[in-house]
Amino acid sequence: MRAPSTVTPESAERSDPPGSSARQRFAAGSIDLAVVAAPLVVGWLLLGSVGAGQADRAVFGGAALATAVALWVWNRGHRDGLRGQSIGKARFGLLVRDRATGGPLGVRAALGTRRGAETLTVAGALADGFTPRAVDGSxxxxxxxxxxxxxxxxxxxxxxxxxxxxxxxxxxxxxxxxxxxxxxxxxxxxxxxxxxxxxxxxxxxxxxxxxxxxxxxxxxxxxxxxxxxxxxxxxxxxxxxxxxxxxxxxxxxxxxxxxxxxxxxxxxxxxxxxxxxxxxxxxxxxxxxxxxxxxxxxxxxxxxxxxxxxxxxxxxxxxxxxxxxxxxxxxxxxxxxxxxxxxxxxxxxxxxxxxxxxxxxxxxxxxxxxxxxxxxxxxxxxxxxxxxxxxxxxxxxxxxxxxxxxxxxxxxxxxxxxxxxxxxxxxxxxxxxxxxxxxxxxxxxxxxxxxxxxxxxxxxxxxxxxxxxx
Missing domain, CATH: 1.10.3470.10 (ABC transporter involved in vitamin B12 uptake, BtuC)
Structure with missing residues (x-):
C-alpha cells in the first residue's frame, strides 16, 4: 500500500517528480494541444479559402468546434483520467496519476483543475503500483x-x-x-x-x-x-x-x-x-x-x-x-x-x-x-x-x-x-x-x-x- 505524500495539492503540478522533466512535459503538452487545435485550423482554412457564406460558416465552424471539444474530452478526460496517458504523454513515455492514491485521476478530475496530480515516467509509475482503471466488461x-x-x-x-x-x-x-x-x-x-x-x-x-x-x-x-x-x-x-x-x-x-x-x-x-x-x-x-x-x-x-x-x-x-x-x-x-x-x-x-x-x-x-x-x-x-x-x-x-x-x-x-x-x-x-x-x-x-x-x-x-x- 502506497503511503500518502506530504506534498500539498497546490504544489503538485509545480513539482518535478522523479523521472520526468519539464522539457518532456512541455513536449507532451504541445502534442495534446495540437490534437485539439488541428480541427480548428482545418475549419479556419476551409472558411478562409472558399468564400464561405453564412451556412458554410455555421456548418464548418460548428463542426470544427465540436470535433475539438470531443477530442479534448477523449484525450484529456478519458485517456488521461482512466489510463493515465494522453496522446502526447504516450509519445514521450509519461504518465499522470493522482498523487494521494497513486491511481488514475478519473475523468472528472482529469477534465478539471487536476489539483493533486503528478506526471512521471511510465516505468516509475508502474514500479510504484499504478494500474489503469479497468473497463466494465459485463x-x-x-x-x-x-x-x-x-x-x-x-x-x-x-x-x-x-x-x-x-x-x-x-x-x-x-x-x-x-x-x-x-x-x-x-x-x-x-x-x-x-x-x-x-x-x-x-x-x-x-x-x-x-x-x-x-x-x-x-x-x-x-x-x-x-x-x-x-x-x-x-x-x-x-x-x-x-x-x-x-x-x-x-x-x-x-x-x-x-x-x-x-x-x-x-x-x-x-x-x-x-x-x-x-x-x-x-x-x-x-x-x-x-x-x-x-x-x-x-x-x-x-x-x-x-x-x-x-x-x-x-x-x-x-x-x-x-x-x-x-x-x-x-x-x-x-x-x-x-x-x-x-x-x-x-x-x-x-x-x-x-x-x-x-x-x-x-x-x-x-x-x-x-x-x-x-x-x-x-x-x-x-x-x-x-x-x-x-x-x-x-x-x-x-x-x-x-x-x-x-x-x-x-x-x-x-x-x-x-x-x-x-x-x-x-x-x-x-x-x-x-x-x-x-x-x-x-x-x-x-x-x-x-x-x-x-x-x-x-x-x-x-x-x-x-x-x-x-
Missing part, C-alpha cells in the same frame, strides 16, 4: 456502450445530412436553406435545394450505407480484412458493361447506363460464386475466383477503352465515382434493390458470427454454410450493384468503415453491420461536402476526396491497430 455494460455508440453515430449522420443540404458550390444564407426545406416556393434557391441538394444528399446516404454494409459482409464471408467489392470482381463487372454500353450505343448520362452497371455487378457475382463453388466454396476460393474474374474483366475494359477514345471519355468520368448529376430518378430506381439487399444482410449477420469460427465448426453448430454464402452473395450483389450503378465505383468506404467500427463493436456482426452502414454514410456525406467547397466554383468528385482522405487514414489505422482480427 454484457450489460458492453451493450449499453454499443447502444450509446449507435445513438451518437446517428446524431452525427443527421448533422452530416444537414450539412449536405446547407453547403454547396454556391454559398447560401441559413434563412434561405431553412425556407427551401420547410416552405419551398419557386425561387431559384428553393429549386436548387429541392431538386439538387436534397436528392444528392439522400443518394449519398443510401450509397454510403450500402457500401459500408457490403464491406462488412464481404470481409466476413472471405475472412479477409482487406476485402472489398473490388476484390470480388463486382466493380470490374460493372465497369465492363458500362464501357460496352458507351462503345456500342453511345450512352453518355448516368441514368442511361445505370442498369448496365447493375447487370455487370450481378453477372460478375454469379460467375465468381459459380467458380468458387466448383473449387469447394470456401473463403479462399471465393477470393481467388474474384481476383481472376476481376483481372479478366479489367483487361477487356482496357481493350475497349484503348480501341475507342469515345468510350474513354465517358468511362473516365464514371469510374471516378461521383454523386453530382444524379437526380431523384436514380435514387428511386436503386432504392428497392438497396432495401432488399439490406434486408438480406440483416438475415445473414447471425450466420456470419458462426462462419467466423470456420466452415467445419459452423456446420457442427448447425449452420447451413452453403445457404449462408448464397444469401450473403445475394445481399452483397444487390448492395454493391445499387451503389455502383448510382454513383460509380467508390473506393475505401467498404474497406475502411468495417475496420473503424470493429474497434468498437468487436467481431460481432449483429452490431458491426449497422455500425458500418452508418459510418459509411457519414464518410460519403463528409467527403461530398468537402469536395463541393475546396474547388469552388467547381467541385471534386466524392471518389477523389475519399481516396485522398481515406488512404492515409487507413494506413494510420492499420499501423495503430495491426489490422484488428476478424
Amino acid at each position: 454484457r450489460s455494460a458492453v451493450r449499453r456502450r454499443r447502444l450509446w455508440g449507435l445513438l451518437c453515430l446517428t446524431a452525427i449522420l443527421v448533422l452530416a445530412v444537414l450539412a449536405g443540404i446547407a453547403v454547396g458550390a454556391r454559398p447560401l444564407e441559413l434563412g434561405q436553406v431553412v425556407h427551401a426545406v420547410f416552405t419551398p416556393a419557386h425561387t431559384e434557391t428553393d429549386q436548387l435545394v429541392q431538386t439538387l441538394r436534397i436528392p444528392r444528399t439522400l443518394l449519398g446516404v443510401l450509397v454510403g450505407v450500402t457500401l459500408g454494409v457490403a464491406g462488412a459482409l464481404i470481409q466476413g464471408h472471405t475472412r479477409n480484412p482487406l476485402a472489398d467489392s473490388g476484390l470480388l470482381g463486382l466493380n470490374a463487372g460493372a465497369a465492363f458493361l458500362v464501357v460496352l454500353g458507351i462503345h456500342l450505343w453511345g450512352l453518355t448520362a448516368p441514368g442511361q447506363y445505370l442498369w448496365l452497371a447493375f447487370a455487370g455487378t450481378l453477372i460478375a457475382s454469379v460467375v465468381v460464386f459459380a467458380f468458387s463453388s466448383a473449387g469447394g466454396g470456401g473463403p479462399l476460393t471465393l477470393v481467388l475466383a474474384g481476383a481472376a474474374v476481376s483481372f479478366f474483366l479489367q483487361a477487356l475494359t482496357n481493350a475497349l477503352v484503348l480501341l475507342d477514345p469515345k468510350s474513354l471519355d465517358g468511362y473516365r468520368f464514371w469510374v471516378v465515382g461521383s454523386l453530382a448529376g444524379r437526380g431523384p430518378d436514380i435514387l428511386w430506381q436503386v432504392l428497392p434493390f438497396a432495401l432488399v439487399g439490406l434486408a438480406l444482410a440483416c438475415a445473414n449477420t447471425p450466420s456470419l458470427n458462426m462462419l467466423g469460427l470456420g466452415d467445419d465448426l459452423a456446420r457442427g453448430l448447425g449452420t447451413n454454410v452453403l445457404a449462408s454464402r448464397i444469401v450473403g452473395i445475394a445481399a452483397i450483389t444487390l448492395l454493391v450493384g445499387a451503389a455502383t450503378a448510382a454513383a460509380g465505383p467508390i473506393a475505401f468506404v467498404g474497406l475502411v468503415a468495417p475496420h473503424v467500427v470493429r474497434t468498437v463493436t468487436g467481431p460481432d456482426y449483429r452490431w458491426l453491420v449497422p455500425y458500418a452502414g452508418i459510418v459509411g454514410a457519414i464518410m460519403m456525406l463528409v467527403a461530398d461536402v468537402v469536395g463541393r467547397v475546396v474547388a469552388r466554383p467547381g467541385e471534386l468528385q466524392v471518389g477523389i476526396v475519399l481516396a485522398v482522405l481515406g488512404a492515409p487514414f487507413f494506413i494510420a489505422l492499420v499501423r495503430r491497430r495491426k489490422l484488428v482480427g476478424l
Whole structure:
C-alpha cells in the first residue's frame, strides 16, 4: 500500500517528480494541444479559402468546434483520467496519476483543475503500483456502450445530412436553406435545394450505407480484412458493361447506363460464386475466383477503352465515382434493390458470427454454410450493384468503415453491420461536402476526396491497430 505524500495539492503540478522533466512535459503538452487545435485550423482554412457564406460558416465552424471539444474530452478526460496517458504523454513515455492514491485521476478530475496530480515516467509509475482503471466488461455494460455508440453515430449522420443540404458550390444564407426545406416556393434557391441538394444528399446516404454494409459482409464471408467489392470482381463487372454500353450505343448520362452497371455487378457475382463453388466454396476460393474474374474483366475494359477514345471519355468520368448529376430518378430506381439487399444482410449477420469460427465448426453448430454464402452473395450483389450503378465505383468506404467500427463493436456482426452502414454514410456525406467547397466554383468528385482522405487514414489505422482480427 502506497503511503500518502506530504506534498500539498497546490504544489503538485509545480513539482518535478522523479523521472520526468519539464522539457518532456512541455513536449507532451504541445502534442495534446495540437490534437485539439488541428480541427480548428482545418475549419479556419476551409472558411478562409472558399468564400464561405453564412451556412458554410455555421456548418464548418460548428463542426470544427465540436470535433475539438470531443477530442479534448477523449484525450484529456478519458485517456488521461482512466489510463493515465494522453496522446502526447504516450509519445514521450509519461504518465499522470493522482498523487494521494497513486491511481488514475478519473475523468472528472482529469477534465478539471487536476489539483493533486503528478506526471512521471511510465516505468516509475508502474514500479510504484499504478494500474489503469479497468473497463466494465459485463454484457450489460458492453451493450449499453454499443447502444450509446449507435445513438451518437446517428446524431452525427443527421448533422452530416444537414450539412449536405446547407453547403454547396454556391454559398447560401441559413434563412434561405431553412425556407427551401420547410416552405419551398419557386425561387431559384428553393429549386436548387429541392431538386439538387436534397436528392444528392439522400443518394449519398443510401450509397454510403450500402457500401459500408457490403464491406462488412464481404470481409466476413472471405475472412479477409482487406476485402472489398473490388476484390470480388463486382466493380470490374460493372465497369465492363458500362464501357460496352458507351462503345456500342453511345450512352453518355448516368441514368442511361445505370442498369448496365447493375447487370455487370450481378453477372460478375454469379460467375465468381459459380467458380468458387466448383473449387469447394470456401473463403479462399471465393477470393481467388474474384481476383481472376476481376483481372479478366479489367483487361477487356482496357481493350475497349484503348480501341475507342469515345468510350474513354465517358468511362473516365464514371469510374471516378461521383454523386453530382444524379437526380431523384436514380435514387428511386436503386432504392428497392438497396432495401432488399439490406434486408438480406440483416438475415445473414447471425450466420456470419458462426462462419467466423470456420466452415467445419459452423456446420457442427448447425449452420447451413452453403445457404449462408448464397444469401450473403445475394445481399452483397444487390448492395454493391445499387451503389455502383448510382454513383460509380467508390473506393475505401467498404474497406475502411468495417475496420473503424470493429474497434468498437468487436467481431460481432449483429452490431458491426449497422455500425458500418452508418459510418459509411457519414464518410460519403463528409467527403461530398468537402469536395463541393475546396474547388469552388467547381467541385471534386466524392471518389477523389475519399481516396485522398481515406488512404492515409487507413494506413494510420492499420499501423495503430495491426489490422484488428476478424
